[in-house]
Amino acid sequence: xxxxxxxxxxxxxxxxxxxxxxxxxxxxxxxxxxxxxxxxxxxxxxxxxxxxxxxxxxxxxxxxxxxxxxxxxxxxxxxxxxxxxxxxxxxxxxxxxxxxxxxxxxxxxxxxxxxxxxxxxxxxxxxxxxxxxxxxxxxxxxxxxxxxxxxxxxxxxxxxxxxxxxxxxxxxxxxxxxxxxxxxxxxxxxxxxxxxxxxxxxxxxxxxxxxxxxxxxxxxxxxxxxxxxxxxxxxxxxxxxxxxxxxxxxxxxxxxxxxxxxxxxxxxxxxxxxxxxxxxxxxxxxxxxxxxxxxxxxxxxxxxxxxxxxxxxxxxxxxxxxxxxxxxxxxxxxxxxxxxxxxxxxxxxxxxxxxxxxxxxxxxxxxxxxxxxxxxxxxxxxxxxxxxxxxxxxxxxxxxxxxxxxxxxxxxxxxxxxxxxxxxxxxxxxxxxxxxxxxxxxxxxxxxxxxxxxxxxxxxxxxxxxxxxxxxxxxxxxxxxxxxxxxxxxxxxxxxxxxxxxxxxxxxxxxxxxxxxxxxxxx
Numbered sequence: 001x002x003x004x005x006x007x008x009x010x011x012x013x014x015x016x017x018x019x020x021x022x023x024x025x026x027x028x029x030x031x032x033x034x035x036x037x038x039x040x041x042x043x044x045x046x047x048x049x050x051x052x053x054x055x056x057x058x059x060x061x062x063x064x065x066x067x068x069x070x071x072x073x074x075x076x077x078x079x080x081x082x083x084x085x086x087x088x089x090x091x092x093x094x095x096x097x098x099x100x101x102x103x104x105x106x107x108x109x110x111x112x113x114x115x116x117x118x119x120x121x122x123x124x125x126x127x128x129x130x131x132x133x134x135x136x137x138x139x140x141x142x143x144x145x146x147x148x149x150x151x152x153x154x155x156x157x158x159x160x161x162x163x164x165x166x167x168x169x170x171x172x173x174x175x176x177x178x179x180x181x182x183x184x185x186x187x188x189x190x191x192x193x194x195x196x197x198x199x200x201x202x203x204x205x206x207x208x209x210x211x212x213x214x215x216x217x218x219x220x221x222x223x224x225x226x227x228x229x230x231x232x233x234x235x236x237x238x239x240x241x242x243x244x245x246x247x248x249x250x251x252x253x254x255x256x257x258x259x260x261x262x263x264x265x266x267x268x269x270x271x272x273x274x275x276x277x278x279x280x281x282x283x284x285x286x287x288x289x290x291x292x293x294x295x296x297x298x299x300x301x302x303x304x305x306x307x308x309x310x311x312x313x314x315x316x317x318x319x320x321x322x323x324x325x326x327x328x329x330x331x332x333x334x335x336x337x338x339x340x341x342x343x344x345x346x347x348x349x350x351x352x353x354x355x356x357x358x359x360x361x362x363x364x365x366x367x368x369x370x371x372x373x374x375x376x377x378x379x380x381x382x383x384x385x386x387x388x389x390x391x392x393x394x395x396x397x398x399x400x401x402x403x404x405x406x407x408x409x410x411x412x413x414x415x416x417x418x419x420x421x422x423x424x425x426x427x428x429x430x431x432x433x434x435x436x437x438x439x440x441x442x443x444x445x446x447x448x449x450x451x452x453x454x455x456x457x458x459x460x461x462x463x464x465x466x467x468x469x470x471x472x473x474x475x476x477x478x479x480x481x482x483x484x485x486x487x488x489x490x491x492x493x494x495x496x497x498x499x500x501x502x503x504x505x506x507x508x509x510x511x512x513x514x515x516x517x518x519x520x521x522x523x
Contacts, residue, residue: 008348009149016187016352017164020180020359024168027176033392037104037371038275039174045282049289051178052273054185056087056264056290057297058134058361059141059354060423062188065298066337067330069305070312073213073240075247076305080298082257086264087294091287094265097442097515098274099283105371106268106434111380113441114449114505120376122456126433127268127372129460131365132410134267134426138365139411141331142358148328149335149351154415162408164359169366170400173393174276177363184356185293191338191346191353192300198341199307206303209310214241221315226326233326235313252479259483263427266434269364272371308337366403373399424481425467432459432486436494442515445508451498459490 034041043051061083068076101109107123110116143157152160169177219232227233239245247253264270277283311317312325317340324336338350374395379387387395414422436455440447466473466482477485498504505511 008344009351010348012348012352013355016184016355019183020164020168023179023183024172024176027172027179032389033104033375033396035175036173036393036396037367037375038272039178041102041276041278043178043276043278043282043286045277045285045289047178047182048273048277048282048286049293050182050185051276052270052286052290053293053297054181054183054188054356054360055269055273055364056083056267056361057185057188057294057357058423059138059145059357061297061301062354062357063141063331063334064423065301066305066308067333069302070308070333071330072246073309074243075245077302078253078256079260080302082260083264084291084295084298085257085261087287087291089261090265090270091284091291094271094438094442095274095283095287096280098271098438099277099280100515100517103275104375106271106368107372107376109441110437110452111376113447113511114452116449116452117380119449119452120380122453123434123437124372124376126429126456126460128369130266130268130426130430130433131369131372132407133422133429134269135362135365135407136410136414136417137422137426138358138362139407140414140417140422142355142362143411143415144331145351145354145358148332155412158408158411161358161362162404162411165362165366165407166400166404168359169363169370170397173396174367177367178276181360181363184360187349187356188353189293189297191349192297192304194346194349195304195307195334195338195341196300198346199304202341204307204310206306209306210241213237213306213309213313216313220313223315223322223326226323228327240309247480251484255479255484256481257483258487259424259428259431259481262435262483262487263429263431265438266430266432267426268372268430268434269361269368271434271438272364272368304337305333307341308333311337311340362407366400366407369403370396370399373402425463428467428481428483428486429460429463431483432463432490435487436490440491440494445512446498446504447494448498448501448503449505450501450503451494451496454497455490455494458493459486462486462489 065076065080068079070076103109103112106127107120110123111120139158139161142161143154146152146157146160147154168180172180214237216235216237219234221232223233224231247256274283274286277286308325312322315322321336321340324332328336335347335350339347374392378395379385379392433456436459437452441452463482463486466477466479466486470478479485
């Protein structure tokens, strides 16, 4: 027992959990709804920028980008490019205006923009859909990591992760969530920095390993014992350094670029973060901070994916590392590379980083969804806004428990699902629903209530159909990420229905002045 507790991976994980508990304890007091849902709008650009980075760089990016680079080469690295575009577009078109608008939830934007309870209700449905689709792969990843490194059951992993979320989001609210997200980001980035230093110190320079990988063609010795088919793993370096392996056509690549880059703008837990800054200027700085962090992060991830491939091809790593790289799938590339570069202590830090990525992303989804349930549904529709600040906070905490049960059930249902498939669904739905709503709602006066609702409904249904029922579509419409079809459909739905409706809110000019005012005019 004592020997197990003294293992590096256990020590690092216990330290992470202890820090989460301590920060949650320090931030447990939320006197008002503003404190609980948006942290009293008190976070500076550095803290909030770190939290946005922590919220955005999920386990799918912490483990997945390097894994995709390891597997696909340049095609895998292209994912990082798409994610970086998304944050840049968010900073340019949405961050400042959204903070000037100032509210508690994503649905507030539609409700106040169009003075419509129906629009609020439609927005709540989409928030819960996107958050559910995004929470499922995070829970799946958490359960797999716990099972892989600590020997727990899948069911225990789901229950444990949801219990942690209920504790630190339910008690700490947005303040606890933000500080934990910021800390968890720097744990992940620190792990990457140490891995990069170890790789460079070990002589694994990028130009050198890239040349070695591109020249390799044949089988990797002594891997047959770990492979399912009992044969040594083969590899062609020319294919790895080429393009078109995963997205064989130009239009597949364009569709992925649109879906992933524009999906970032529509993610509710990312949008919500801009309500927590004290000003629009701080919101823009937070977005730029997140872009800088994400750019460094993605650069390291791509490099480490190539390092992992080089170590694997050399065949000189420890048997456990070789086994994990063959049998563990893409998500094992970063842990295995860490173990090869720095032994058990660096592996322990990476495992803690993986948990930090999952907790950080899930906490953002929980707080965004709790606002939808407590503020948008309960306070508005059940209590008719006849509710005290204290009751709003209590409703938020109760909603966290409800979400823990719902997301836990969802996590148990997706045990055999593909993490990439679920993440693609979340991004596609976000790009096809909230992205058109926020871009057009902020920059076009002619948008109407019916146009907004049509965009949300059509974008949601089209996205889900094209991902879940791909086989029923003509071959030219069978996209892995159908952004090329669903995103224009979302924009066109808003535009056409608004043009036909023509019932533009009478105070639209006041709204536009508010969200586009100079800094001195923004409260």
